[in-house]
Amino acid sequence: xxxxxxxxxxxxxxxxxxxxxxxxxxxxxQAHPVAVIGGxxxxxxxxxxxxxxxxxxxxxxxxxxAVRAALVVAEPPEVLHVHMTAAEVSASLALAARxxxxxxxxxxxxxxHFASARGSGSGLAAPVVSAVAGRRIDAxxxxxxFVAASVGGRTPTQVVHTGVPNRDLPARPRDRVxxxxxxxxxxxxxxxxxxxxxxxxxxNGAGG
Amino acid sequence: MVLEALxxxxxxxxxxxxxxxxxxxxGANGHVVERTPASIxxxxxxxxxxxxxxxxxxxxxxxxxxxxxxVAARYLALFEELR
Numbered sequence: 482x483x484x485x486x487x488x489x490x491x492x493x494x495x496x497x498x499x500x501x502x503x504x505x506x507x508x509x510x511q512a513h514p515v516a517v518i519g520g521x522x523x524x525x526x527x528x529x530x531x532x533x534x535x536x537x538x539x540x541x542x543x544x545x546x547a548v549r550a551a552l553v554v555a556e557p558p559e560v561l562h563v564h565m566t567a568a569e570v571s572a573s574l575a576l577a578a579r580x581x582x583x584x585x586x587x588x589x590x591x592x593x594h595f596a597s598a599r600g601s602g603s604g605l606a607a608p609v610v611s612a613v614a615g616r617r618i619d620a621x622x623x624x625x626x627f628v629a630a631s632v633g634g635r636t637p638t639q640v641v642h643t644g645v646p647n648r649d650l651p652a653r654p655r656d657r658v659x660x661x662x663x664x665x666x667x668x669x670x671x672x673x674x675x676x677x678x679x680x681x682x683x684x685n686g687a688g689g
Numbered sequence: 690m691v692l693e694a695l696x697x698x699x700x701x702x703x704x705x706x707x708x709x710x711x712x713x714x715x716g717a718n719g720h721v722v723e724r725t726p727a728s729i730x731x732x733x734x735x736x737x738x739x740x741x742x743x744x745x746x747x748x749x750x751x752x753x754x755x756x757x758x759x760v761a762a763r764y765l766a767l768f769e770e771l772r
Contacts, residue, residue: 507761562764588772622764625707625708625711642708642712643760644757644759644761645752645757646757654741655741660699
């Protein structure tokens with residue numbers, strides 16, 4: 482059993498926060514005590530349910546305070562699982578302020594969600610942010626090899642792809658429909674896709 | 690999005706962008722194509738003309754390596770090493 486606190490400096494409920502929620506729920510389901518710092522108060526609480534406590538953290542200062550509070554309880558976390566640079570900085574600052582003589586402290590595990598170097602969005606302060614953020618990280622995970630190739634850091638990066646719910650497949654056969662999911666890349670303009678799929682799919686009476 | 694499709698038993702046609710191609714074994718659970726209309730068209734045609742049951746099975750098999758319980762177990766194994 483490992484006591485885990487997930488940390489994300491955010492008041493939203495987008496991709497990273499959903500990742501945190503799903504992972505926290507699964508870790509809790511596997512009988513590990515889990516808490517979450519950050520994320521939209523309503524959405525995150527609705528998803529996490531009653532068994533996983535959540536503390537709001539909309540700024541770095543909020544997040545530092547929340548982490549410090551989590552560290553001084555009777556059974557403090559053994560792992561701080563930080564998501565994105567602001568949470569890494571917050572954990573680093575909170576641990577720096579921790580009193581000596583309180584034991585080894587939690588391991589800090591960072592999950593990198595985006596393909597950019599740590600602190601790259603901080604302008605001229607990027608080197609300082611990167612140094613502070615990365616100082617206390619014991620292990621680093623990226624959600625893909627693509628992300629791992631970009632993040633840098635002083636610890637080796639392991640790749641653990643994001644998760645997916647395990648749902649039953651529908652019993653009925655699929656229709657012959659191609660779903661086109663676009664990103665903002667040149668080959669993904671609608672006209673190019675149509676040019677790619679015209680002919681064969683039309684001749685089969687399918688569309689997409 | 691790629692994992693969601695695979696979990697639904699659907700083969701995926703993708704270019705080498707982002708992490709998508711890390712999950713696709715070309716010709717098994719989908720097709721990795723170049724960034725041209727002709728290549729994308731070939732990928733879609735290949736996906737439509739293949740054995741749908743085999744593609745469905747391969748797609749599901751990949752997705753099952755990445756379900757949340759598996760992902761959580763990987764994280765927990767790492768945490769255990771750090772304790």
